Amino acid sequence: MSDIVKIKSELEEKLRELTERAKEIDDELSEPPDADWSENAVEGENDEVLEGVGALALAEIQKINLALSKIEAGTYETCSKCKGKIPVKRLEALPYATTCIKCA
């Protein structure tokens, strides 16, 4: 298995996890509010935390999708600034990197 194939399968695994988490958060947020007012206030706070987590998960999903589409297009190892090659070691450490070390 080449390094890129390995990174790709790790990204796909991570994408599955995040999609699952984002879906759970979505379900949680769309639950109808409780009749009890005081409990409602607490739930409102929880919702804010959940929305924050959800936004982070969505941002990461976008980064993973970008990385995966670059792998598909064969440009994953190409720096988006100088068009030089991004070392695989860097991509292993930072799978969402789009630039080489010099351009980062």
Ligand SMILES: [Zn+2]
């Ligand atoms: Zn570069």
